[in-house]
Amino acid sequence: xxxxxxxxxxxxxxxxxxxxxxxxxxxxxxxxxxxxxxxxxxxxxxxxxxxxxxxxxxxxxxxxxxxxxxxxxxxxxxxxxxxxxxxxxxxxxxxxxxxxxxxxxxxxxxxxxxxxxxxxxxxxxxxxxxxxxxxxxxxxxxxxxxxxxxxxxxxxxxxxxxxxxxxxxxxxxxxxxxxxxxxxxxxxxxxxxxxxxxxxxxxxxxxxxxxxxxxxxxxxxxxxxxxxxxxxxxxxxxxxxxxxxxxxxxxxxxxxxxxxxxxxxxxxxxxxxxxxxxxxxxxxxxxxxxxxxxxxxxxxxxxxxxxxxxxxxxxxxxxxxxxxxxxxxxxxxxxxxxxxxxxxxxxxxxxxxxxxxxxxxxxxxxxxxxxxxxxxxxxxxxxxxxxxxxxxxxxxxxxxxxxxxxxxxxxxxxxxxxxxxxxxxxxxxxxxxxxxxxxxxxxxxxxxxxxxxxxxxxxxxxxxxxxxxxxxxxxxxxxxxxxxxxxxxxxxxxxxxxxxxxxxxxxxxxxxxxxxxxxxxxxxxxxxxxxxxxxxxxxxxxxxxxxxxxxxxxxxxxxxxxxxxxxxxxxxxxxxxxxxxxxxxxxxxxxxxxxxxxxxxxxxxxxxxxxxxxxxxxxxxxxxxxxxxxxxxxxxxxxxxxxxxxxxxxxxxxxxxxxxxxxxxxxxxxxxxxxxxxxxxxxxxxxxxxxxxxxxxxxxxxxxxxxxxxxxxxxxxxxxxxxxxxxxxxxxxxxxxxxxxxxxxxxxxxxxxxxxxxxxxxxxxx
Numbered sequence: 154x155x156x157x158x159x160x161x162x163x164x165x166x167x168x169x170x171x172x173x174x175x176x177x178x179x180x181x182x183x184x185x186x187x188x189x190x191x192x193x194x195x196x197x198x199x200x201x202x203x204x205x206x207x208x209x210x211x212x213x214x215x216x217x218x219x220x221x222x223x224x225x226x227x228x229x230x231x232x233x234x235x236x237x238x239x240x241x242x243x244x245x246x247x248x249x250x251x252x253x254x255x256x257x258x259x260x261x262x263x264x265x266x267x268x269x270x271x272x273x274x275x276x277x278x279x280x281x282x283x284x285x286x287x288x289x290x291x292x293x294x295x296x297x298x299x300x301x302x303x304x305x306x307x308x309x310x311x312x313x314x315x316x317x318x319x320x321x322x323x324x325x326x327x328x329x330x331x332x333x334x335x336x337x338x339x340x341x342x343x344x345x346x347x348x349x350x351x352x353x354x355x356x357x358x359x360x361x362x363x364x365x366x367x368x369x370x371x372x373x374x375x376x377x378x379x380x381x382x383x384x385x386x387x388x389x390x391x392x393x394x395x396x397x398x399x400x401x402x403x404x405x406x407x408x409x410x411x412x413x414x415x416x417x418x419x420x421x422x423x424x425x426x427x428x429x430x431x432x433x434x435x436x437x438x439x440x441x442x443x444x445x446x447x448x449x450x451x452x453x454x455x456x457x458x459x460x461x462x463x464x465x466x467x468x469x470x471x472x473x474x475x476x477x478x479x480x481x482x483x484x485x486x487x488x489x490x491x492x493x494x495x496x497x498x499x500x501x502x503x504x505x506x507x508x509x510x511x512x513x514x515x516x517x518x519x520x521x522x523x524x525x526x527x528x529x530x531x532x533x534x535x536x537x538x539x540x541x542x543x544x545x546x547x548x549x550x551x552x553x554x555x556x557x558x559x560x561x562x563x564x565x566x567x568x569x570x571x572x573x574x575x576x577x578x579x580x581x582x583x584x585x586x587x588x589x590x591x592x593x594x595x596x597x598x599x600x601x602x603x604x605x606x607x608x609x610x611x612x613x614x615x616x617x618x619x620x621x622x623x624x625x626x627x628x629x630x631x632x633x634x635x636x637x638x639x640x641x642x643x644x645x646x647x648x649x650x651x652x653x654x655x656x657x658x659x660x661x662x663x664x665x666x667x668x669x670x671x672x673x674x675x676x677x678x679x680x681x682x683x684x685x686x687x688x689x690x691x692x693x694x695x696x697x698x699x700x701x702x703x704x705x706x707x708x709x710x711x712x713x714x715x716x717x718x719x720x721x722x723x724x725x726x727x728x729x730x731x732x733x734x735x736x737x738x739x740x741x742x743x744x745x746x747x748x749x750x751x752x753x754x755x756x757x758x759x760x761x762x763x764x765x766x767x768x769x770x771x772x773x774x775x776x777x778x779x780x781x782x783x784x785x786x787x788x789x790x791x792x793x794x795x796x797x798x799x800x801x802x803x804x805x806x807x808x809x810x811x812x813x814x815x816x817x818x819x820x821x822x823x824x825x826x827x828x829x830x831x832x833x834x835x836x837x838x839x840x841x842x843x844x845x846x847x848x849x850x851x852x853x854x855x856x857x858x859x860x861x862x863x864x865x866x867x868x869x870x871x872x873x874x875x876x877x878x879x880x881x882x883x884x885x886x887x888x889x890x891x892x893x894x895x896x897x898x899x900x901x902x903x904x905x906x907x908x909x910x911x912x913x914x915x916x917x918x919x
Contacts, residue, residue: 163829171207178210179397182389185217189316189383190207192471194390205405206396208516213389217482225311226726231371232308235815237347239304239321241361247302248323272325272351274688276304277344279318285342289324292334298325323349330427330616367420383471386588387635402911409909423456425906426461431455462487472497473878474549482891483901488662490655492895499648500886500892506555506644507882509829510838512568514557518877521550561622564633564831571624594814633835637828639691639712645824645893646680646688650818652676652897659898671760675753676813682746682753685820694735707731719743757810762802769797820893826885834878841869 160166165722186192249850288886296785300323308318322344324335339346350356426434431453438451464485464841468476472493478500479493508514524531524547533546565571619636623629657673660666691714699709710730718725724740726732731739849862895901 160411161345164415165407165410166667168203168407169204169404169903172400173656174409175203175207175210175400178214179393181398182210182217182386183393185221186386186390186393189386191197192383192387192390194387201392201395203399206399211394213385217382217385220385224382224656226376226377227375228309228311231368232311233345234368235306236304236319236345236365236373238361238368239276239306239319240347240349241357241364243302243321247300247321248271248274248349254670270322270325270327271332271776273328273332273339274321274323274349275339275344275346275348275575276319277339277342279303279320281342281344282320282322282463285322285338285344287333288338288342292338293326293331296327296331300325316353336492349779351466389852391897407910427465427467427494427579428905433579449717461904463906464903465490465491466491469855471548473501474546478890479895479901480885480905482895483899484903484905486900486903489900489903490659490898492899494891495651496890499550500890502558503551503644503827503881503886503889504553504879505558505560506640507885508553508557508879509560509564509831510566510568510874511558511561511572513834513838513870514554514559514561515873515880516554516871517557517879518554521547521554525551553879564624564835565619565621566838571619571621574618590883622796630836631726632830634828637831638663638825639695641827642684642821642830643691643822643841644678644827645821645889646684648824648894649820649897650677650890651683652894653680654886656898667761667764671764675756677752679757679814680817682750683719684817686719686743687712687745690715690732697732719747719751723747753809754814757813762799762806765797765802766799788863818895823893824889826889830878830885834861834874834882837878838870838874841866841874 205386221357222324282301289297289299302321304319304321309315309318310317326332326335336346368768412422438453441447443811464487474495475493476491479491479496485491500850505514520543530549561567562574573695619633622649623632653673653676656676657669660668660673694709694712698708703709706729708730710726710732715726715732723744726736726739726743728736733739789813844860845866849858853859
């Protein structure tokens with residue numbers, strides 16, 4: 154409300170400025186409290202309002218600034234007296250040299266006594282001493298002699314409060330012109346010059362006693378000033394949290410009051426509220442009337458509006474992390490399907506596909522369970538930034554760890570070792586055929602790159618996971634390569650198909666029928682007839698008993714070659730390498746699927762712009778009318794009526810069609826990262842296990858190499874496999890959800906619901 158009134162014309166702008174000025178004062182006081190070490194104060198909560206707090210803050214700030222100014226002046230005077238005292242207490246040898254010392258120094262002493270040599274004494278910062286000496290040397294062209302000695306005490310910097318090292322120096326020279334140059338250099342290098350009379354030791358002693366007396370007086374005054382300052386800051390520290398909350402609440406209330414409409418004695422407010430919380434709002438209004446003793450009753454009613462409501466999802470500590478990941482991509486439109494409902498499971502599952510290992514998954518699970526068990530204790534502790542980040546994602550971490558363990562059992566991978574949790578393997582590759590089960594078929598196929606194999610004596614088909622017999626084969630890597638690649642494509646096509654189905658649910662809810670018939674349906678046909686068909690062939694190939702078919706001179710076809718010919722050479726399936734029914738049937742069926750995929754492209758491209766043009770022509774508003782204000786999924790959430798532009802609609806639809814067609818290829822290829830990362834993780838784990846752990850066991854009997862090897866293996870396991878690899882798998886799973894999955898149905902251009910919140914976290918985080 155009050156959109157026509159500028160910010161300076163609103164009723165409570167002056168009060169907001171008062172609050173901002175109080176916030177500035179509080180920031181200054183908080184800065185002073187942080188600078189002063191060792192303040193002990195118990196927080197209190199006195200009753201304050203802005204009217205009583207404002208003059209108090211003004212008085213405290215003025216007093217503190219006055220004390221700080223005096224304290225800085227006193228400290229500067231103390232530092233100058235200390236510097237002078239450092240010069241006065243230097244031994245005579247510092248100025249005149251040792252008795253019987255260097256002949257040059259003795260000559261200089263003679264010249265000085267004869268009046269031919271002048272000198273200047275002073276103090277400057279220790280880090281500038283070397284530079285100062287070089288500058289003096291160049292300015293006098295080498296006609297100088299300089300001595301330095303470190304000060305006996307450190308000096309406190311009035312601006313930063315840090316302890317600074319300083320150096321006492323004396324420069325001997327002969328000409329008056331050099332005197333002027335050296336003085337200017339001292340000013341530019343912030344060096345302080347002090348008098349020192351080498352010819353009158355009694356005067357030096359008298360000056361030393363006088364300076365020391367003044368120094369003691371300054372230290373006494375400084376201690377008194379510091380005590381008064383600490384007393385003030387102790388009281389400030391006691392009340393600072395409550396003062397910050399008071400100012401925050403007052404400012405928040407005045408900002409809201411500026412949004413209200415005042416008509417005489419009536420105040421009108423409009424706000425968004427979740428439907429489930431309307432009862433709480435009414436209860437809060439009634440409580441406010443009772444506590445304030447209001448004469449008139451507050452009336453709350455629901456009003457209809459054409460504005461699109463903000464989006465609000467109720468979360469808990471388990472789902473908040475997933476919702477935060479989705480919100481980082483974009484806020485859902487009002488009533489749009491929330492991807493977080495599905496990513497709760499699919500995100501950690503895809504992570505597990507890439508990170509599948511029982512041992513590594515258990516390590517992540519145990520770490521996250523420790524965070525969950527100590528949740529209350531750690532939430533009250535100030536954590537390191539990285540630890541706080543991991544602690545905040547503890548619930549998604551435990552899911553990621555559990556799915557990594559699950560996929561580790563499926564891959565039969567435990568720290569690069571294969572285990573046999575389900576009993577004896579089904580397949581063996583014996584040297585003696587007598588080890589085979591009687592009546593089993595001995596299979597040998599060179600073109601399949603496998604060794605001679607048969608059913609094990611007493612073996613049974615595993616109901617879950619990879620047969621442990623693959624551990625002893627030469628083509629283990631090739632087997633895992635094919636298995637994980639096919640799994641990645643099937644999972645990718647499945648998730649993309651699910652995304653398309655969710656787009657159908659969105660279109661149906663918003664009654665957007667044109668995008669159902671000319672968007673969802675042709676998209677499903679194109680995806681299903683191409684990469685959906687490829688996934689189906691993978692499942693069919695897995696389900697065929699190839700030893701029996703190979704006995705009939707039928708070889709297993711290459712799916713990569715089949716899909717390449719599917720697009721480039723339709724009808725080229727060979728008679729001895731077909732996959733189902735017959736070569737002729739497969740050729741005809743693949744040609745039919747290819748035609749359906751090509752026909753789906755113009756259906757996606759042309760009808761929607763034509764329909765929008767026809768609706769616009771018959772519309773009084775000049776654009777397509779829908780049953781819902783956000784019915785058109787291609788329109789912004791808060792879009793107003795704009796002039797219809799046919800060229801813009803056509804370009805938009807062409808871009809969408811090209812993006813979907815090419816995206817089916819690129820997105821399917823993108824899911825191959827599931828295969829690549831899973832294979833890389835397993836190979837890295839195997840290399841670290843064999844070379845860092847198993848090799849020392851075979852080379853050393855004393856245990857020294859074994860211990861070193863174990864230390865190396867554990868270090869790389871934690872550093873590389875558990876931290877770097879898990880972070881990599883997390884980022885790839887994030888990309889698959891944001892780009893490959895959510896772009897099928899999720900627009901993410903909504904506005905988040907931000908409730909009026911006066912809780913403690915609202916102001917402490919600012």
